[in-house]
Amino acid sequence: MKINVNKPYLPSKDKYYQYINRIWENNHLTNFGPLSIELEQRLRDYLGVNNILLVSNGTLALQIAYKVLNIKNEVITSPFSFVATTSTLVWDCIQPRFCDIDQDSFCIDVNKIETLISNNTSAILPVHTFGNICNIEELENITAKHNIKLIFDAAHAFGVKYNNKSAFCYGDISTISFHATKLFHSVEGGALVFKDDNHLEYAKSIINFGLKNNIPEFVGINAKNSEFHAAMGLCVLDDISYIMEERERIWEYYYDNLKDDFKMQKLNKNATNNYHYFPILFETESKLLRYLDIFHKNEIFPRRYFYPSLEKMPYISIDDDCKVSQSIASRILCLPIYVGLDRVSQDLIIKILRTKE
């Protein structure tokens, strides 16, 4: 049986039908229906955040953030991320400037940011890489000093607390992904958390074609989500404690068995772990490729995530050379981790990794 890096969590069908029945009763399929409102309210309570807005996916969440904050010209971002962090900037005609990452945390290296700041810089867009929280204090200091915006791509940070507060509470805006592969998901989906109440109100309008009281007022887009997505989100949220416990158990087992053999991401001590990913670093890329080949022969599909370093993308012409990111991107492998990964499969993965060449 194939073991993929991820397996979307599916709740019980009966429970899903119960929520779906409500859609038939309400005859309300999209456009801020009762299930979407309920999901937003429950996420607000669960996460302990005030200004949350659900959108269609984490990619549009980033684009709405740029629009709300009027981001232009250049944005300093992490080259070690999923492609959407960079491609959304390019799509919006914003020039990404790549700041290298810290070799231990895999998050943006705050010591290298200021040399990239110019009069063209309008924001910093760091990523809480694999749910590991960035150096928030230093990022807040830098953005305050230069009077620029701070947007966190927090796609991986669901449920993480930093200094006892949701990680989504930091920055001007945090963006989140609820894609099927995320630990909390609504098949497709995403959200933004805003510091400023007015930004939330503006965003509510622009995700709905820029309408205000049904009259077009702003340039908008359609980034709403449907009641069917909300139904899945509500089901998954019902099971979130179980999902987190299972991931923790699997994560800890990998950690106990592999910590002496591989370098791993250094986690922020002031933050909790959401056990979303299990990345390991090989000494060289060629070694990684040899092990990947063995995995594939055993029908196991860990993922080279993130690869390549984003400043090397074919559509990027700026010459920001991020050596640490390139090195880590070439040597990293994310191991399978999901609810339902059994001990036999996990033992096989560990055995392969611990077999000396």
Ligand SMILES: Cc1ncc(COP(=O)(O)O)c(C=O)c1O
């Ligand atoms: C860091 C990061 N940012 C943005 C996204 C985009 O989110 P979505 O797939 O919901 O559009 C992802 C998705 O995996 C991601 O990992």
